[in-house]
Amino acid sequence: MLNGVSLGLVNGGGFGGFTDFAIVSDFVEGTNTLDFVVSNAEPGVNPTGLRVELRGTVELPSEAPSITIQPKDQTAIVGETVTLSVLADGTPPLSYQWRLGGSNLAEALEATLTLTAIAANQAGNYDVLVRNAAGSVTSGVAIVTGPWVPNSDTSKWIGPRGETSAAAGGDYVYRLVVDLTGLDPATAFITGRWSTDNLGLDILLNGVSTGLRNDAQYGGYTEFRLVRGFLPGTNTLDFKLNNADPTGGYTGLRVEGLRGGAVKGMAVHPPTIDTPPRDRLAVEGDQVTFTVEAGGTPPLSYQWLFGDQVLPGETNPRFVLPSVTRGQSGDYTVVVSNVVSVVRSRAAKLKVLERIPGLFNTGVGADGAVLADYALDPHYRLVTNADGPSDQALVEDSTLFPIVGGPWVANTAGSKWIGPRGDTAGAAGGDYAYEVSFDLTGFDPSTVFLLGAWATDNAGMDVLLNGQSTGLFNGNQFATWTEFVLTTGFVAGRNTLRFVVNNASEGWTGLRVNNLRAGAERTSAQDLVLAIARSGDRIVLSWPTSAPGFLVFATDSLSAPNWLLVAEPVVISGDRHTVNLPLGAGARFFRLQK
Numbered sequence: 077m078l079n080g081v082s083l084g085l086v087n088g089g090g091f092g093g094f095t096d097f098a099i100v101s102d103f104v105e106g107t108n109t110l111d112f113v114v115s116n117a118e119p120g121v122n123p124t125g126l127r128v129e130l131r132g133t134v135e136l137p138s139e140a141p142s143i144t145i146q147p148k149d150q151t152a153i154v155g156e157t158v159t160l161s162v163l164a165d166g167t168p169p170l171s172y173q174w175r176l177g178g179s180n181l182a183e184a185l186e187a188t189l190t191l192t193a194i195a196a197n198q199a200g201n202y203d204v205l206v207r208n209a210a211g212s213v214t215s216g217v218a219i220v221t222g223p224w225v226p227n228s229d230t231s232k233w234i235g236p237r238g239e240t241s242a243a244a245g246g247d248y249v250y251r252l253v254v255d256l257t258g259l260d261p262a263t264a265f266i267t268g269r270w271s272t273d274n275l276g277l278d279i280l281l282n283g284v285s286t287g288l289r290n291d292a293q294y295g296g297y298t299e300f301r302l303v304r305g306f307l308p309g310t311n312t313l314d315f316k317l318n319n320a321d322p323t324g325g326y327t328g329l330r331v332e333g334l335r336g337g338a339v340k341g342m343a344v345h346p347p348t349i350d351t352p353p354r355d356r357l358a359v360e361g362d363q364v365t366f367t368v369e370a371g372g373t374p375p376l377s378y379q380w381l382f383g384d385q386v387l388p389g390e391t392n393p394r395f396v397l398p399s400v401t402r403g404q405s406g407d408y409t410v411v412v413s414n415v416v417s418v419v420r421s422r423a424a425k426l427k428v429l430e431r432i433p434g435l436f437n438t439g440v441g442a443d444g445a446v447l448a449d450y451a452l453d454p455h456y457r458l459v460t461n462a463d464g465p466s467d468q469a470l471v472e473d474s475t476l477f478p479i480v481g482g483p484w485v486a487n488t489a490g491s492k493w494i495g496p497r498g499d500t501a502g503a504a505g506g507d508y509a510y511e512v513s514f515d516l517t518g519f520d521p522s523t524v525f526l527l528g529a530w531a532t533d534n535a536g537m538d539v540l541l542n543g544q545s546t547g548l549f550n551g552n553q554f555a556t557w558t559e560f561v562l563t564t565g566f567v568a569g570r571n572t573l574r575f576v577v578n579n580a581s582e583g584w585t586g587l588r589v590n591n592l593r594a595g596a597e598r599t600s601a602q603d604l605v606l607a608i609a610r611s612g613d614r615i616v617l618s619w620p621t622s623a624p625g626f627l628v629f630a631t632d633s634l635s636a637p638n639w640l641l642v643a644e645p646v647v648i649s650g651d652r653h654t655v656n657l658p659l660g661a662g663a664r665f666f667r668l669q670k
Contacts, residue, residue: 133165143215146216151221156194160189162204167209172204224328235248241324245321251313253311253312257309259339261374264303266313273327282312294328345373349369360402362399373415432595435512438494438587441454452468460509463504464496470497474492484554490591514570524566530560530589532587546560575589606618606619620651627670628667632664642666
């Protein structure tokens with residue numbers, strides 16, 4: 077407010093940046109007042125503050141124009157509205173003329189220039205000429221660009237068309253052919269950087285994946301370097317990218333700074349194991365992949381072995397076991413050979429654990445099949461519900477936003493989103509906690525290997541195992557999966573996993589858990605025989621010393637058990653662990669537990 081009168085100037089941007097304002101009229105001679113009115117949003121107590129940076133001028137008679145606030149660079153997508161503005165000082169009246177690349181723009185005669193539904197040919201350098209009777213001044217240049225890395229003198233964007241606004245969604249592969257005739261391929265290298273719209277999925281050298289991705293997409297470059305896998309003579313370099321929009325949209329590839337070299341002549345090098353296959357721990361049914369990186373004079377031949385048994389047909393650097401069984405546990409090696417010699421990798425040990433039953437993804441029934449929308453999830457319970465008192469977790473409506481037409485990871489045949497309601501539009505802000513339980517009876521808790529992936533709206537704050545924080549945080553939220561692995565903190569018998577999700581404000585909320593599975597080794601039945609005997613008014617519990625590390629737990633009921641540690645000490649007597657405790661009234665049940 078100026079001198080108590082509202083100017084209608086509102087800062088809707090909040091605290092993350094400044095909102096410019098200019099007051100050019102309604103001042104009075106002498107003292108003037110400016111009042112800044114700030115609202116601290118409800119509900120509850122939270123921080124509040126004000127930040128102002130001021131400057132002011134008074135126009136003198138016949139003062140030439142000057143630029144107070146320069147027009148700012150803009151980044152836009154074709155079809156958007158772009159607004160450029162300038163704030164100038166000087167004796168009125170001031171006139172304006174906007175220019176693109178030094179050429180006047182028709183009807184662009186105001187302090188603000190609005191470009192509605194901007195086209196690709198409107199990108200460039202904008203400035204504005206400001207005049208009055210005392211002179212003129214030209215603003216600084218504001219650059220308007222699209223989100224793609226701008227073309228340069230050394231490279232430009234390429235695509236399936238010259239104009240790709242409606243290019244089909246899907247994968248595109250751009251091939252570069254490199255001839256190494258007369259050069260030693262074992263010494264060759266190629267470096268560069270690439271930018272893609274959308275994801276750069278891979279760079280393939282002679283049809284073999286290098287694992288090089290461009291997750292930065294089109295706003296910047298991702299460096300790459302290739303130092304192995306080259307062949308004598310012709311080589312192919314394939315840049316594979318994905319156009320994510322299924323309805324069609326912009327796509328393109330940009331490669332810059334591409335260079336390479338090799339030693340002249342053809343030296344002969346024996347094969348080498350540069351990166352050997354690594355040990356793997358898996359659960360029954362998992363897909364396990366072994367890879368090796370080898371050097372030496374091409375062509376290189378590969379042969380995988382299980383122990384000393386040759387695996388027929390497994391003659392590539394990558395070896396896949398699609399659905400492992402416990403019988404496939406053991407040592408895996410690969411033999412690499414060329415015209416010079418043969419080399420064998422160190423053994424990679426695969427350990428396959430027995431799958432623990434009773435672990436379920438979100439939104440599925442006892443048979444693992446996905447449930448209908450609005451169905452009650454029988455495995456996950458809402459132990460914290462900011463939206464109300466109910467402890468029921470429901471399968472969310474898969475026909476509504478944000479599952480359809482929104483940013484959430486799409487439902488699949490393996491899992492679905494769950495939440496406090498079937499439609500969570502307007503769900504209360506705050507914390508939600510979903511708990512699932514599973515039983516480790518018969519398994520050794522110290523050998524458990526549990527893994528899966530989760531997606532959350534909004535942040536996944538923590539995963540609690542048996543009430544203890546694991547420190548797992550899902551900052552990726554709802555647009556992609558965050559994988560997790562747990563190997564400690566398990567106990568014998570019933571275990572609980574609690575997924576804590578925060579809804580940042582009123583609106584959609586949910587949890588998605590996918591590919592949740594675990595494996596462990598069985599406990600030895602022989603070692604876990606617990607004997608009980610009466611001695612007068614006391615009872616003696618005992619078990620073999622060949623089963624160390626166990627403690628005795630007791631409960632008064634098996635229908636609603638509450639297992640508590642027995643306080644009496646464990647004493648070794650000969651080849652037995654013993655616990656001596658008084659004979660009490662009523663039934664008690666005992667078990668051993670690590």
